[in-house]
Amino acid sequence: MVFQIADLLSVVSVLFGILLGMCVFVPLCCVYLALGWSIAALTFLAFSILSTAAVGFAAAGLFSLLSYKTLKFLNVCS
DSSP: OOHHHHHHHHHHHHHHHHHHHHHHHHHHHHHHHHHHHHHHHHHHHHHHHHHHHHHHHHHHHHHHHHHHHHHHHHHHHH
């Protein structure tokens, strides 16, 4: 049950990372589109989504690892 909660929190952290990236980078791309830099804006948008997804996955993996280590430590101590 605890591992299912940790997996759920990992998924939430990935989605939060992607959402945060979209909230930051989409307005910047709208400014680029307004200035007429359409190719640069689309390239920047694609790169930003991929990079924020990678950061989200890395954070989720780190969180899962820390959760596992903490649960293992608590199991040993009890």
